[in-house]
Amino acid sequence: MVFLWVAHTRNGFLAKKRSLKKNKGIEHHARYNAANQSVNSTRRAVIRMDALEAAIQLVAVRPHHLVSGAHKSWMAGSSPAMAIILKRRPIAHLPSPCLNCGQNGGRTMLTRFAAAATAFASTTALSALLLSGASAQEAPEPIDLMTFAQGVLSVSISASADFRTVMEQAIKAIDGNPGKYVMTPRFGGPSDTLEITYALPAPTRFERFAVPGIAETPSPSQTFFRQVEILGSAESADGPFVTLATGTLEEHAERGLVTDLTMGADQPDVQWVRLRLSDGLDVQVENTFFEFSEIIGNGIQAVSEPSTLFDGVWEGRGVDIELAQEGATVTGCYDTRSRLAGTVDGRVLRALGADDAGIPSQFILIAAEDGSLRGLRSSNGGPFRPYDGESSAATPVCLTPDVPTLGCGDTVYGIGFDFDSDAIRPESDTVLDDLYAGLASNGEAQIQIIGHSSSEGADDYNRDLSQRRAASVVAALVARGLEAGRIAAVGKGEDEPIASNDDEAGRSLNRRVEISCAG
Numbered sequence: 001m002v003f004l005w006v007a008h009t010r011n012g013f014l015a016k017k018r019s020l021k022k023n024k025g026i027e028h029h030a031r032y033n034a035a036n037q038s039v040n041s042t043r044r045a046v047i048r049m050d051a052l053e054a055a056i057q058l059v060a061v062r063p064h065h066l067v068s069g070a071h072k073s074w075m076a077g078s079s080p081a082m083a084i085i086l087k088r089r090p091i092a093h094l095p096s097p098c099l100n101c102g103q104n105g106g107r108t109m110l111t112r113f114a115a116a117a118t119a120f121a122s123t124t125a126l127s128a129l130l131l132s133g134a135s136a137q138e139a140p141e142p143i144d145l146m147t148f149a150q151g152v153l154s155v156s157i158s159a160s161a162d163f164r165t166v167m168e169q170a171i172k173a174i175d176g177n178p179g180k181y182v183m184t185p186r187f188g189g190p191s192d193t194l195e196i197t198y199a200l201p202a203p204t205r206f207e208r209f210a211v212p213g214i215a216e217t218p219s220p221s222q223t224f225f226r227q228v229e230i231l232g233s234a235e236s237a238d239g240p241f242v243t244l245a246t247g248t249l250e251e252h253a254e255r256g257l258v259t260d261l262t263m264g265a266d267q268p269d270v271q272w273v274r275l276r277l278s279d280g281l282d283v284q285v286e287n288t289f290f291e292f293s294e295i296i297g298n299g300i301q302a303v304s305e306p307s308t309l310f311d312g313v314w315e316g317r318g319v320d321i322e323l324a325q326e327g328a329t330v331t332g333c334y335d336t337r338s339r340l341a342g343t344v345d346g347r348v349l350r351a352l353g354a355d356d357a358g359i360p361s362q363f364i365l366i367a368a369e370d371g372s373l374r375g376l377r378s379s380n381g382g383p384f385r386p387y388d389g390e391s392s393a394a395t396p397v398c399l400t401p402d403v404p405t406l407g408c409g410d411t412v413y414g415i416g417f418d419f420d421s422d423a424i425r426p427e428s429d430t431v432l433d434d435l436y437a438g439l440a441s442n443g444e445a446q447i448q449i450i451g452h453s454s455s456e457g458a459d460d461y462n463r464d465l466s467q468r469r470a471a472s473v474v475a476a477l478v479a480r481g482l483e484a485g486r487i488a489a490v491g492k493g494e495d496e497p498i499a500s501n502d503d504e505a506g507r508s509l510n511r512r513v514e515i516s517c518a519g
Contacts, residue, residue: 141456142419146209146273146297147176149364149508151201151304151348153374155237155272158195161188163290168386170196171376173275173294175384176504178212178258180224180293183277187221187287193278194225194290197237201347203269206232206299209245209261213293214252216281223280224249224291228261232270241274251281258296273297303427304346306414309367313396316389321373322396323349326404328414328430333398334361343406343431345414350509352411352498362498363387364505376505384505406431407438408445408517411498415473415513422468424476432473435515436480439487445517447487449473452514454507455494467491473513 146152154170163184172181173196184194209230216224226249231241247261275295280288310325323332328344334353340363342351349365364384365375371391376384406412414431417424424432439447451470453462470489478484499506 142298144176144296144504145200145204145206145299145301146198146295147174147504147508148366148376149176149348149504151346151366152273153199153366153368154196155199156197159184159188159193161192162186163188163192163194165194165196167388170198171386173292174198175294175376176507177502178293180213180215180217180291182222182289183225183292184290187289189286189288190279190283193276195277196275198273198275199237200271200273200301202302202304203234203271204297204299204301205267205269206230206244206263206297207267208263208296208298209247210258210296211247211249211261211293212258212296213255214249214257214259214281215255216251217291220284221287222289222291223282223284224251224293225277226279226281227277228295229276230261230295230297231274231276232268233272233274234268234270235272237272241272242268244270244273249281267299269302303425306344306427306430307347307349307367309347309369310344310349310365313392313394314373314389315392315394316373319373319387319389321389322399324399324404327434329404329406329434331400331402331404334363337398341404341410343412343414343434345416345431346427350413352509362506362509364508378499378505381500383500384503405438406434406515408442408447408515410438410515412513412515413509413511417469417472420465422465422472424472432476432480436477436482439477439482439515439517442517444519445486446519447482448490448516448518449477449487450490450492450514450516452492452496452498452510452512453494454510455497455501456507459493459495463491463493463495465491466493470513 143150148171152174154167154174157165157167157170159165161184164186165184169181169183169185173183188194211228214224216222228245228247228249229243230245232244233239233241243264244267245261245263247259249259252259277290277292280290306328308325310323310330313322320336321332321334323330325344329341330344330349330351331339331341332351333339335355338353338355338361340351340353340361342349342363347366349363349367351363351365353361353363355361359380361380362378362384363375365373365387367373373387373389373391375387377387378384412431412435415424415428439445449470451466451473453466455462457465467489468491470491474487474489477487494501494510497506497510498512499509501507501510
């Protein structure tokens with residue numbers, strides 16, 4: 001989080017405010033004195049300062065998020081200065097104070113900016129600002145590691161009251177959707193505690209936990225949980241657990257805000273996380289229903305080896321699915337006759353399918369060690385709903401004997417990149433090997449590798465990043481032996497989503513590579 005308090009300049013300045021973009025978790029607000037400054041709304045927040053001769057105070061420098069009500073009250077008293085509040089945005093991506101300067105002019109302006117700011121800011125914070133560059137663009141945020149779409153499984157629920165919270169509510173706390181919901185279908189009291197334990201796909205060291213969308217329902221019998229504690233274990237779902245983060249929540253003054261929890265001094269690598277919730281923001285009656293939104297977790301996670309468990313038949317309530325796996329490639333069928341295909345990324349299978357009428361379905365599935373299948377399914381563009389089944393000994397009725405392959409016409413998941421980079425991660429080799437084998441066997445076809453992104457970040461930034469990532473995939477395939485003259489890269493950015501960007505399940509499906517062939 002960066003708060004900038006800028007006093008009057010000799011020649012004034014122009015602030016441009018980025019209008020909110022649907023499905024984006026980034027907001028920018030500008031407060032200003034209209035008599036002294038002019039504000040023009042555009043799609044991206046940039047600041048142009050023709051001359052900067054001002055006292056600049058870096059009030060707070062936090063690497064990620066949160067404007068609390070107290071902060072906003074302080075800022076409200078700062079007129080006639082302009083307060084620019086950047087929420088949910090790393091400091092490294094703060095726009096430069098010089099928009100239209102040439103190289104020398106930009107260096108001069110940045111030098112003057114540094115001279116004014118040094119009196120109030122640490123060298124480290126100032127360096128982070130200057131590193132943004134004169135053409136800095138809005139980059140996506142780090143991946144939320146506490147989502148089902150990233151391989152997190154809810155494994156147990158316990159409570160001191162009969163809250164009747166079930167796995168559907170537990171999944172909503174890790175679905176990547178900041179909207180609130182009723183976590184406890186049955187009432188309880190402020191002293192009652194709810195605990196949900198989640199299994200991570202690989203050892204993880206967290207750097208941040210946060211809760212978005214803290215809001216009250218206008219009902220005396222409903223309130224948002226107030227006390228949050230995050231615990232972690234490296235040994236098992238039963239512990240022992242240590243505290244990773246704590247927080248006492250307060251209602252957000254507006255939508256789009258996020259509250260960071262206080263992290264413990266020592267953060268161990270953990271593979272199980274326990275969410276402990278209690279009390280309420282405004283408990284008015286003895287029997288109260290409690291609400292929650294989601295838990296966000298950012299950090300560093302070890303590489304998770306691709307699962308090999310997507311072979312077999314699973315059945316359950318509304319679940320009838322048959323899968324066959326070869327390497328990272330999976331094909332199969334569901335609902336007796338509808339076909340699907342997908343790829344494995346770690347222990348997560350992302351697959352797309354359609355029935356005979358062309359009605360699409362999207363799947364995010366995890367094959368658990370106990371033989372069960374846990375997942376989410378969206379049909380015909382609807383919301384993702386739980387899709388859980390148990391392993392069945394039934395004979396497959398719609399699987400084909402063909403070995404699953406990856407190639408022309410396929411949508412590919414599981415090609416991972418370093419954050420905000422076009423560098424392919426080593427764990428992507430299995431998918432790339434499968435893709436190369438399928439394309440190499442396809443004769444003289446001309447191939448396009450088409451990169452797509454989700455909606456975090458600015459349009460142009462995402463389009464450029466998806467182009468560079470598609471080019472990296474092309475380079476990896478050429479290095480494996482594909483003819484360079486047969487293959488080209490195209491970056492579409494966020495322009496062609498196939499799922500909603502409202503939650504991480506949909507966003508993870510939009511981040512994809514498509515293979516188009518001609519000839």
